Amino acid sequence: MSIKILTDSASDLPCSFFKENNVSLLPLRVHLRDTEYLDLETINPAEVYEAIREGAMPKTSQAAPATVYETFEELAKSGEQCIYIAFSSELSGTYQTAVMVKNELLETYPNFELEIIDTKCASLGQGLVVHYAVQQLAAGLNFKELVSKTRQYASSMEHIFTVDDLDFLAQGGRVSKASAFVGGLLNIKPLLHVEDGKLVPIEKLRGRKKVLKRMIDIMDERGAKNLADQTIAISHGDDEETAMQLKALIEERFGCKSFLINMIGAAVGSHAGPGTIALFFLNEIIE
Template sequence: MSIKLLTDSASDLPLSFFQENNVGFLPLRVSLDNQEFLDLQTIEPASVYEAIRKGKMPKTSQAAPTTMYEVFEDIAKSGDSCVYLAFSSELSGTYQTAMMIREELLEKYPDFQLEIIDTKCASLGQGVVTYYAAQLLQQNLSLVEMTEKIKQYALHMEHIFTVDDLDFLAQGGRVSKASAFVGGLLNIKPLLHVEDGKLIPIEKIRGRKKVFKRMLDVMEERGKNLSSQTIGISHGDDLETALQLKEMIQERFGTKHFIINIIGAAIGSHSGPGTIAVFFLNETIE
């Protein structure tokens, strides 16, 4: 019996990661132009950003319960155990649905060992936790040991990000409409973080360059052993800026290992073009 690792597409990891590390994922759904697509499977993030720039507002929904049931049941039938790293319960109903399906499956497969973790993370914050979890698979840990260690990574994962327009997050209910008023005409940029799974604006800074400098200051204030971490950087169709931020982090902290990826169709439908986010640990996990 082996442990199967599973997450969802809100982790914003590239498809190649899942293929190379034998990690499964559940696709969130994106509705655009009266069609429903599967994040990371039947829609590219670039299509979402192009649509948003044209004034369209894609809608998103959690991973399909039927798909989730089928994926979990296949693992149950195989006799393997499973750890599922779910998108923050404060931002999606995917975790709650997974818990309900787990209860259903345990009636049918009482010996099925299925651990569902509410990561309280999003985008590459969730993705970097999944990256560390994939490394744990190589250590022959027990299901309990592995689950507890993943929970520690999730608990200590920092999300620091800026968006071009908070209205995207407000329209999707991810931040309050009051928080979304930041004075776009004055070139005031919001700096946000994730607190207990929720998106929280923490500062308003004039000028994009100053925002990035402040992001590094926050990293220095909160991070531990940044030089030896794997740091995530995700971007809303702005790879050039993501690479610039990588260089700034390398120069300041000496970090060597990064995961850089475009924000996927599901998350990007709410954060919009131009979003830049950095993810790192605020504690050393032994």
Template sequence: MGIKIIVDSACDLPKSYLEENNVELLSLKVLYNEKEYDDMVSIQAKEVFDAMREGAVIKTSQAAPTQAKEVFENIAKNKESAIYIAFSSELSGTYQMAMLMKNDVLEEYPGLDVTIINTKGASLGIGLIVKRAVELANIGASKEEIIAEVEKYVAQMEYVFTVDNLDYLARGGRVSKASAFVGGLLNIKPLLHMEDGKLIPIEKIRGRKKVLRRMVDLMKERGGSFENQTIAISHGDDEETALVLKEMIQTETGANDFYIHSIGSAIGAHAGPGTIALFFLNKDYF
């Protein structure tokens, strides 16, 4: 019996991919119009982005403990071995909740075999980790081999992203409203990355073209062996810009394997439409 992979909806992989590869999904919650939705299941990113453009404030919360508990109970009952590749504990309570539910299930099912890994990441950074884990599981790799590779990916994954409108980060409390106002007037685009699971600003750049240029430069500085890895780009309902970034990277690095997909509802509710995020393995992986 193969290793079961579990992931939450912060991975931003399409639901069709998860279903085709028998990956178990835990949905984060999206709160909109006084209703609660399951990310990737009962609400889609396009609806969230359109609402945000019209001024709606979308809130999110962690995956439901009842869902995680049910998934873990089924793993135990079926005597399966599983790995849950989780959203950064610095950005959501989902990881901590899963640890609590695992301990609850262990009381009734002491043989439960679930390893929970904190990716300290988000979006297609997690998605690339999941895809690698699925590749290994599909060729019959052992749980220990998959965990070792997942942890290596976690340690060496780079996250570089920009948002198109600072107002969306201001609504979520990520920047002050005054900073968002001034940034909007000056066409300032913040460049951010992930450090130990947290969102950290790198610099502020004036203009969309310049920020894309800087993203490519940072990738060249930090990354390595681009022709031997998948480069992921996620976007907030802006595939056109994602494709521009892809072409820039392809021209300058020789990379030829790309994975492009929309940011999901839960991540998109904070980043907003127009967000562009880039994910790749750094030099230390190779």
């Protein structure tokens, strides 16, 4: 029996990844200037960043329940075993909707095998989990093994990131308004990470160079011993130049050779804002 992997657009993977690896996509929704768009399908993230710079305030919502239902029902009919690698339940209702839809479909398709994994990850942290799951599937793991391994990758994924303006995250309820206020008042750059699926500020530094250096130091502190052999992911809010600077620092410090670099998608980017730089790696070796 074949195995199907699916994820949502909060994974911030490039469109080409889904086609090349036969991964199904559930798009989150972006509401911009009275129009609803489907992330990765009907809006380009660069459009969102440009709109934000012009003063627009995009909103987002979870994947449409009808879309989730249609996607899951098609998979149920196919008879495939399925793994949905989902955006953190602490940041979106998409995971909860997926669980609800699965339970509903099981009444009609009692043999439907769908494992829904709450990654507690975001952006290319989630994307890296999908990346590794695709690799493990190609290596021949069976369904139970693949589910177990994918959960290991999710629980071992580190997220270290900085934003230009914490107000974007505060307006969407992703961090407290008090944290955003302090950051803006002092014109300092915050460092954040993901803790149990939530965005948590950990440090504040003055100047982008100091922030990038500290990101590398934290990577050294938290990363597994095999950093040089890992695929390292970097996502950015329309700031490829800084993303490449970070990549060069990582290459110099750790000798890493495999990188996944992509612009943060429209849904996540609507909250993170332009100038965000995010770094993802594993904190333990997955055998």
